[in-house]
Amino acid sequence: MSTLVIEGLRASVAGREILTGVDLAVAAGEVHAVMGPNGSGKSTLAHVIAGRHGYNVSDGSVRLDGTELLTLPAWRRAEAGLFLAMQYPTEVPGVSLLDMLTESVCTAEGAAVAERMQEEAERIGFDEKFLARPVNVDLSGGERKRNEALQLGVLKPAFAVVDELDSGLDVDALRFVGDRIEDATEHDGLGVLAITHSSRVFDHLRPDAVHVFAGGRIRESGGAELAEELEAEGYERWTPTSPKSDAGAAPFTDPFGDPFADLLT
Ligand code: ADP
Numbered sequence: 249m250s251t252l253v254i255e256g257l258r259a260s261v262a263g264r265e266i267l268t269g270v271d272l273a274v275a276a277g278e279v280h281a282v283m284g285p286n287g288s289g290k291s292t293l294a295h296v297i298a299g300r301h302g303y304n305v306s307d308g309s310v311r312l313d314g315t316e317l318l319t320l321p322a323w324r325r326a327e328a329g330l331f332l333a334m335q336y337p338t339e340v341p342g343v344s345l346l347d348m349l350t351e352s353v354c355t356a357e358g359a360a361v362a363e364r365m366q367e368e369a370e371r372i373g374f375d376e377k378f379l380a381r382p383v384n385v386d387l388s389g390g391e392r393k394r395n396e397a398l399q400l401g402v403l404k405p406a407f408a409v410v411d412e413l414d415s416g417l418d419v420d421a422l423r424f425v426g427d428r429i430e431d432a433t434e435h436d437g438l439g440v441l442a443i444t445h446s447s448r449v450f451d452h453l454r455p456d457a458v459h460v461f462a463g464g465r466i467r468e469s470g471g472a473e474l475a476e477e478l479e480a481e482g483y484e485r486w487t488p489t490s491p492k493s494d495a496g497a498a499p500f501t502d503p504f505g506d507p508f509a510d511l512l513t
């Protein structure tokens with residue numbers, strides 16, 4: 249049985265530590281929701297797992313079935329079975345979706361890939377004209393997300409990190425895309441890390457566990473009821489914003505005190 253195990257993951261970007269010790273384990277067929285406020289580091293977590301450049305990982309590990317992913321380039325991580333559905337899917341001018349997926353799967357399987365793409369497109373209501381067009385170029389937010397779901401359906405990864413699936417999706421598109429991923433968890437044993445700031449996506453992609461993510465790490469874990477609690481109460485409990493809050497403040501030192509006082513005690 250496949251498992252994705254994240255342990256003590258710390259990472260910084262532009263000299264600032266964003267991930268401050270993430271621990272998480274997802275088994276095949278499970279959906280784990282990671283819910284947190286804007287700017288808490290959720291997309292950073294997704295990018296660090298997938299191997300995007302520009303992040304400095306200072307500690308920890310991310311293992312897929314025992315294989316350490318952090319030392320591998322992004323394409324090797326994909327080869328090991330990892331898939332990232334991005335919050336803002338990137339445009340790839342000059343490369344068609346058909347060419348991209350044919351190369352991703354295996355050139356010898358080319359013909360079968362085209363067929364599978366058509367099946368998947370039909371399943372999620374994605375217009376077939378996009379298959380031959382450059383990846384994501386001039387597509388709406390919702391079309392880009394359907395495109396991500398199509399790629400997932402064709403590539404059949406072991407694990408998917410899905411970042412803010414519902415952003416840019418109307419209710420119908422969310423149903424198509426959410427149901428497609430949920431179906432992959434049930435029939436193909438896909439494990440999912442569903443990163444989101446709202447619980448709208450859980451109408452279709454049902455979580456087995458919910459984790460509260462704030463300040464760059466997981467603060468609390470529970471079942472689906474935790475998502476309802478967060479929807480009702482927000483994240484305030486985990487994000488001290490009051491100027492009176494002394495969370496994380498440096499210990500007070502008196503600038504006029506005796507510099508040698510510590511040595512005498
Ligand atoms: P979330 O997805 O939870 O909204 P992000 O992971 O996108 O949060 O961002 C977490 C923090 O890291 C934010 O303060 C953001 O500004 C900062 N950050 C993310 N990427 C970069 C980057 N490339 N350069 C500088 N700061 C970044």
Ligand code: MG
Nearest residue numbers: 290291335412
């Ligand atoms: Mg984000």
